[in-house]
Amino acid sequence: MSVLFGWVLPYIVIILFLGGMIHRMLMWAHVPVPFKLTVFPSPKTTGGAVADLVKETVGFRSLWRGNKGLWFGAWLFHISLAMVIIGHAVGIYYSGHHFMMFGSTAEQSEHLSVVIGTYAGIALLLGLLILLIRRASSPQLRFISNFSDYLVLLLILGIAMSGMYMRWFADVPYSVVRSYLAGLLTLRPIAPPDNSAFMVHFTLVQLLLLYFPYSKLMHACGLFFSRWLITRPHERQVILK
Amino acid sequence: MSEVRIPYEAKEKDLKVMHVGAVPAEERPKAALELLGEMLKYKRSLKLYLDVCTHCGACAEQCHSYLGTKDPYNMPVARVELVRRVYKKFFAPGRSFLRAWEGAKDIDQETIDLWYKYFYQCNQCRRCAIFCPKGIDTAEVTIAMRELLAHLGLVTKFHAGIVKNMKTTGNNMGTPLPAILDGIEFLEEELKEETGLDIKIPVDMEGAEVLFNPSSSDLFTNTDGFMSVAKIFHKAGVSWTLSSRIAETANFGLFFHEPTMREHNMKLMNAGKDLGVKRIVAGECGHGWRTWRMFTDTINGPLPFPVVHLFEEVLDYMRDGRIQFDKTRNPELITYHDPCNYGRGGDLMDQPREILRACVQNFVETTPTKEYSYCCGGGSGILMDEAMEIRMALGQPKAESVRATGAEILCAPCAICKAQLPVVMNHHKVDVKVKGLSDLMGRALIL
Amino acid sequence: MADLIVNGQAIPLDEDGFLEDTELWNEEVAKALALTEDVPELTEEHWKVINYLRDYFAKFGVAPMVRKLCKDTGCDLKTIYELFPSGPAKGACKIAGLLKPTGCV
Known part of the structure; x- marks a missing residue:
């Protein structure tokens, strides 16, 4: 079992995930855009358009304009998800000692890493619950929701909960995960951590990555394409005084 | 579907002009x-x-x-x-x-x-x-x-009729050239009677500086606005002309049929090239403006002249001091409706406001406004009588935002908005008159 | 739309209640059309507008500018709306047997 789940599947998943995602983006890029579709007011320069994209991707400006409640749920979820993902990368790579770069001791760094990770995880759970309850409780939202809209939320909820379970009840040391992932990345796989919570967590993540290129999760990449259509700087044929 | 569709469908014979x-x-x-x-x-x-x-x-x-x-x-x-x-x-x-x-x-x-x-x-x-x-x-x-x-x-019966009119006469209303010329002659007399001046409305004048392209409804119902434009060109001393080939800035092709939209666009650009004008000035029409402003380059490539909006042209005159307004002639409380294709669609939000501030005494904004403004409910050519119930529902949010201003005049510088808003305001019992910005400019213009 | 029955003869109407064939217009048809427009009786004032519209239509094939209609008949817009509740472009043109003005009106 652990050979299949721990060694074989991760490679298949990562190839399908990256391949599928890149394929989708190439498909978008290949379709022409015959007309300028700018929605005004729009930035006048490329720099302005990029700034616009940043405001949108980091601050969720459009949601803020129209629906502060949804903005809070969506922003909280996405920001904490970003923090969790960055936290995973940094925390596992440096085994929780990354804050030593800023002058802390090893223990302080590990502690800080745990504290920040825990709060980010709670925020992620909270954001997910807000989004899920919002979707399930409003008749309007139920009308526009498909199975996958719930599925994706539940899947991420499962990932977050199994992660938090590991954090609180089944401590899996960074170093073990680090060796395992390093083995995978260097093509010299070793046995995965012998921990069922970890395996549940890791498998759910793989399922999510598998589903990613075929689902609405592609908005993470598509967002940049679709926003560029309406925010790209518009050059006038003749500039009037 | 056995019941009658709303809007009404065009009959097969009416689709031939669109080659479908x-x-x-x-x-x-x-x-x-x-x-x-x-x-x-x-x-x-x-x-x-x-x-x-x-x-x-x-x-x-x-x-x-x-x-x-x-x-x-x-x-x-x-x-x-x-x-x-x-x-x-x-x-x-x-x-x-x-x-x-x-x-x-x-x-x-x-x-x-x-x-x-x-x-x-x-x-x-x-x-x-x-x-x-x-x-x-x-x-x-x-x-x-x-x-x-x-x-x-x-295709809706309404839209198919308009495409047919456009192809046969160069305007949506299907007004043939003799009727246009008759109307223009009448308006010149009216201008003379009103101002005592010989204000001409030239047609097909080669070498004119400006080719002005009105909405054809300006030559039917919104004549005040059209006469105002003639006065402004007269006062600014700009040689201008209409084209007998096309007197329509509304481009219904945008709403449902790209080939029609392209053909319409080329028609005007060719008219401009043949007359050798320096600029094409688009009249009061929202989606038409979006088409000229945003799509012309794609359809016609680089042009020898720019396509500008009447408001940009008037602002030029204003800033150069070629025309002046007396705002006391527009003493009413006036609010502004951003046609969707001026604001979100066509980068024309501040220009009309600058003109308004120069020619009206009391201006009040609606909430929401500018790029957040609600549509009149007639946009994309939903102006059919049979869709009246839907049109009134679509116009409801706009009606409420206008009611809240307490304005006496609603300035809505787009032919579709001008056709839709009076009915909407009446239906929702908002006591307000709908006028184009040209109408207000004309009233305030010092000749 | 259902045909208009005038003196036992069926006159075809389009979906908007305008004559399919403007040639089929006569004064009796006008009276029948007026009933569809909530105009119970055609007075002399009505006929002045109707006749003007018909003359203009015969000459140019379209309805005249509203402003010109008002000026030449001496009826201001308010009077026209009193005579023809759905206005010059719809009510008056329909009763006068013209084609329905279309476009942004």
């Missing part, structure tokens, strides 16, 4: 799939918008169509979902069970009936694009789907 034939009802689903497949190959916006929506629903409460009708299919997300579900079934990547999770659904005649119904309840106002975190512009989908329906032979 009617596809028999039972063959429509198959033909629709082929057309959708083709469109996905040349409209990135369509493909993206079908792919990246997360069903967050941020658009729902921002759509005046949903707010006014409370019909769940009028939430932009649900409107687009009518196509997305077919896209998921036949075009989206992935195993069929994955696509089923995303709401994939087969296409049948009922789907096409729903398309016809709901894509003719979207005003293509693009307000949802302002609030959508992915920037999904539902108007793009509506435009594409109406085009698809047109290729199936499903």
Whole structure:
């Protein structure tokens, strides 16, 4: 079992995930855009358009304009998800000692890493619950929701909960995960951590990555394409005084 | 569908001008799939918008169509979902069970009936694009789907009539040249009577500086605005002309038929080239302006002259001191309606306001305003009498925002808005007169 | 739309209630059309407007500018709306047997 789940599947998943995602983006890029579709007011320069994209991707400006409640749920979820993902990368790579770069001791760094990770995880759970309850409780939202809209939320909820379970009840040391992932990345796989919570967590993540290129999760990449259509700087044929 | 469709469908004989034939009802689903497949190959916006929506629903409460009708299919997300579900079934990547999770659904005649119904309840106002975190512009989908329906032979009677008029006379109203010339002669007399001046309205004057392209309704109902324009050119001392080939700035092709839109655009540009003008000045029409401003380059390539809006032209005169306004002649409380295709669609938000401040005494903004402004409810050519009930519902959010200002005059410088808003305001019992900005400029102009 | 029955003869109407064939217009047809427009009786004032519209239509094939209609008949817009509740472009043109003005009106 652990050979299949721990060694074989991760490679298949990562190839399908990256391949599928890149394929989708190439498909978008290949379709022409015959007309300028700018929605005004729009930035006048490329720099302005990029700034616009940043405001949108980091601050969720459009949601803020129209629906502060949804903005809070969506922003909280996405920001904490970003923090969790960055936290995973940094925390596992440096085994929780990354804050030593800023002058802390090893223990302080590990502690800080745990504290920040825990709060980010709670925020992620909270954001997910807000989004899920919002979707399930409003008749309007139920009308526009498909199975996958719930599925994706539940899947991420499962990932977050199994992660938090590991954090609180089944401590899996960074170093073990680090060796395992390093083995995978260097093509010299070793046995995965012998921990069922970890395996549940890791498998759910793989399922999510598998589903990613075929689902609405592609908005993470598509967002940049679709926003560029309406925010790209518009050059006038003749500039009037 | 046995009941009569709203809006009324054009008959097959009326479709010939658009070079489309009617596809028999039972063959429509198959033909629709082929057309959708083709469109996905040349409209990135369509493909993206079908792919990246997360069903967050941020658009729902921002759509005046949903707010006014409370019909769940009028939430932009649900409107687009009518196509997305077919896209998921036949075009989206992935195993069929994955696509089923995303709401994939087969296409049948009922789907096409729903398309016809709901894509003719979207005003293509693009307000949802302002609030959508992915920037999904539902108007793009509506435009594409109406085009698809047109290729199936499903065009509204109203729009088909307008395309026919445009092809035969160069204007939407179908006014033949002798009638236009008769009308212009009459207006010159009226101008003389009113001002005592010989203010000319030239037609086909070669070498004129400006080719002015009005909406044809300016020569039927909105004549005050048109006369104001003549006065302004006269006062500024600019040589200007109309074209006998085209007296129509509204381009209904944009709403549902790209070939018609392109043809119309080329017609004006060719008229401008042949007359050797220095500028084309577009009159009061929202979507027409978007087409001239945003699409002309794609259709006609670089032009020897710019296409500018009347307001930009007037601002030039104002700033140069060639014309002056006496704002005491417009003492009423006046508010401004941003036509969707001026604001969100055409980068024309500050210019009309600068003119308004110069020619009216009391100006008040509506809430919301500018790019957040609601559509009049007639946008995208939903001006058919048979759709009156829907039109009044679509106009409801606008009516409320105007009521809240307490304004006596609603300045709405777009021919569609001018046709729609008086009926809407009357229906919702908002006591306000609707006027173009030209009308107000004309009243305040010091001759 | 259902045909208009005038003196036992069926006159075809389009969906908007305008004559399919403007040639089929006569004074009796006008009276029948007036009933569809909530105009119970055609007075002399009505006929002045109707006749003007018909003359202009015969000459130019379209309805005249509203402003010109008002000026030449001496009826201001308010009077026209009193005579023809749905206005010059719809009510008056329909009763006068013209084609329906279309476009942004």
